[in-house]
Each structure stands twice: as C-alpha cells, then as structure tokens.
Amino acid sequence: MSxxxxxxxxxxxxxxxxxxxxxxxxxxxxxxxxxxxxxxxRGEVVVVIGPSGSGKSTLCRxxxxxxxxxxxxxxxxxxxxxxxxxxxARLRADVGMVFQSFNLFAHKTVLANVTLGQTKVRKKDRAxxxxxxxTLLDRVGVGAQADKYPAQLSxxxxxxxxxARALAMDPKVMLFDEPTSALDPEMxxxxxxxxxxxxxxxxxxxxxxxxxxFARSAADRVVFMADGRIVEEAVPDRFFxxxxxxxxxxxxxxxxxx
Numbered sequence: 001m002s003x004x005x006x007x008x009x010x011x012x013x014x015x016x017x018x019x020x021x022x023x024x025x026x027x028x029x030x031x032x033x034x035x036x037x038x039x040x041x042r043g044e045v046v047v048v049i050g051p052s053g054s055g056k057s058t059l060c061r062x063x064x065x066x067x068x069x070x071x072x073x074x075x076x077x078x079x080x081x082x083x084x085x086x087x088x089a090r091l092r093a094d095v096g097m098v099f100q101s102f103n104l105f106a107h108k109t110v111l112a113n114v115t116l117g118q119t120k121v122r123k124k125d126r127a128x129x130x131x132x133x134x135t136l137l138d139r140v141g142v143g144a145q146a147d148k149y150p151a152q153l154s155x156x157x158x159x160x161x162x163x164a165r166a167l168a169m170d171p172k173v174m175l176f177d178e179p180t181s182a183l184d185p186e187m188x189x190x191x192x193x194x195x196x197x198x199x200x201x202x203x204x205x206x207x208x209x210x211x212x213x214f215a216r217s218a219a220d221r222v223v224f225m226a227d228g229r230i231v232e233e234a235v236p237d238r239f240f241x242x243x244x245x246x247x248x249x250x251x252x253x254x255x256x257x258x
Contacts, residue, residue, distance in 0.1 A: 017042045017204050018063060018173055023072035025058055032058050034228040036072070040173070045205045047215040047236075050225035051251060056208040059225070060177045063206065064095040077172055093121045096166030096174040100182045102158040104150040104165070110137065111146040114165045122169060129168075136164040140194045156187030160194055173204040180211060212255065216240055224248045 018040040025033035032055045040046050048056045061067040062074060065081050065088060074081045076095060082088045104113050114133035118124045124132070137143045140160040142153070150158050159179060166174060176195065180188040192214050199205060199218040209215065215222055215236060222239040224232045224247075232245045240256075243249050 015042045016040065017044075017077055018206070019073075019075045020059075020062070021073045021075075023059075023062060023074060024070045025055075025062065025067060026070055032228050033062070033069070036230060038223065038230065040204065040206060043202045043204055044220045045199045045203075045207065045218055046221050046223055047219035048206065048208045048223045048225060049210070049212070049215060049251075050231075054225040055228040056225050057177050060175050060206060060208045063173075063175055064092050064097055066097070089121060093117065093169045094172045096169060096171035098159070098162050098166055098174065098176045098179045100178045102150065102155075102162045104158060104161060106150055109147055109149055110142065110153070110161050113150070113161060114168050117165065118168050132168055133164070136167050137161070139167075139197075140164045141190070154187060155183045156190045159183065159187075159191045163191075163194055163198075167198075173206065174198065176205065176207040176209065178208050178210065180209065210255075212240070224251070226251070 016039045020036050020038040023036040115129040118129035142157050142160050219236050226247045232248045
C-alpha cells in the first residue's frame with residue numbers, strides 16, 4: 001500500500017508553470033519515479049532533497065525531457081512536453097538547465113559559450129547576443145573572464161558561466177541538478193550566492209541539492225524524495241524543524257547532526 005505524501009497545506013501552485021501528473025519512469029527493473037505529482041508555481045523556488053538514488057536527478061531531467069517518461073504527463077506553461085525535433089529544442093530554450101559538470105565548449109571562449117544558444121536557437125544577431133552575454137556574465141560575477149577559455153577558469157567560475165549561458169536563453173524556469181557537487185568547498189558559496197540572487201529576482205527554479213543551508217534560506221518549498229516517491233513537501237521552516245514522515249526525520253538526523 002503506497003503512502004500519500006505528507007503535505008503541510010501549501011496546496012497546489014496558484015499559477016502553475018510546471019505540472020507533473022502521475023509521472024512514472026523505469027530503468028530496467030528499477031522503478032525510479034513512482035506516480036510523481038508536482039506543481040511548481042511561476043516564481044517559486046522548489047528545492048528537491050533526499051538520499052542518493054531517490055530519483056531527484058531523474059525528476060529534474062524529465063522536466064526538459066533529457067529523460068523520457070513511461071507514463072504520466074508533464075506540462076510547461078500549459079503545454080505538454082514535445083516528443084522531439086524543433087519543438088523540443090524550443091522547449092529546452094524555455095527550460096534552462098545547470099548540471100553538476102559545467103558542459104561548456106572547451107574550444108570556445110566564455111563569451112562565445114554564452115552567445116551561441118542565443119544566435120542559434122533564439123535567432124538573435126551577434127551584437128545583441130554578445131551584449132546580453134556580457135550583461136549576464138557581469139551579473140554572475142565573471143564579466144572579466146569573457147575572453148578566456150573554460151580551462152582557464154576555476155570550477156566555481158565555470159559553473160557561474162554555465163548559469164549565465166542558461167539565463168541568456170531567457171528561460172521560463174531554471175533546473176539545477178546538484179550544481180555544486182563537483183566543486184571544491186571554497187567555490188560552493190560563490191555559486192550558491194548567484195542562485196540566491198536569482199531566487200530573489202523571482203526566477204522559477206527547481207534545485208536538486210545537498211546544500212541544506214540553501215534549501216533553508218532560498219526555497220519556497222522543500223520536496224523530500226525517497227525510493228522514487230515524493231514522501232513529504234513543506235515550507236523550509238516546517239520541514240527542517242518538524243518533519244512529519246519517519247523517512248524525512250531519519251534523513252535529517254543523519255545529515256544535520258554528524
């Protein structure tokens with residue numbers, strides 16, 4: 001008998017931008033997403049946490065169809081996810097994605113990395129695209145690095161370039177899949193600060209992370225996953241001070257008190 005997720009009464013999103021309805025995903029015999037229902041409001045910051053193997057990254061990757069689903073529906077701004085081709089490319093422009101690894105083009109400068117998608121997908125002229133890129137690189141604190149190549153930057157700088165590149169497409173929602181997990185400890189905060197600022201600026205964000213400080217301070221809602229299910233969701237204060245499910249209590253006791 002499956003247990004319904006514990007919800008603290010935050011209720012469904014008032015102005016839903018991303019809606020997952022009964023989403024299921026298998027990898028072979030492994031049922032990695034089990035009847036996922038999740039609605040994310042415009043301007044909301046949802047932080048997804050949980051133990052390794054709980055389905056967090058897979059959930060994140062289904063929202064821009066980097067992972068296909070077996071059943072259920074996902075809509076973005078009222079439209080179902082397209083299957084393939086040009087429509088899918090357009091969707092991915094609307095859904096910014098920042099990965100653990102920075103996925104920058106090594107043979108292109110920082111400026112060219114942030115300009116490329118704007119000219120190829122958004123069809124902007126080069127001058128406009130470069131002006132946007134420089135503005136965004138300044139915004140994430142790496143404007144001085146525009147003419148360097150990714151290998152000349154620290155990991156934290158590269159990840160901030162990756163954020164600028166996603167922002168350059170003017171996305172409706174930003175997905176972050178453990179964006180700080182590949183970084184040295186001293187670089188984590190510089191990336192989290194950029195993400196905090198995006199949250200303050202009203203960007204709709206879905207963030208898979210192990211950074212509980214970020215979850216506490218930036219999230220509008222914490223979604224706790226375990227074993228392919230959403231077990232509990234609540235506002236951060238409620239979740240961290242008074243988790244309802246035994247699974248969440250166990251998880252928090254391990255990470256907050258070691």
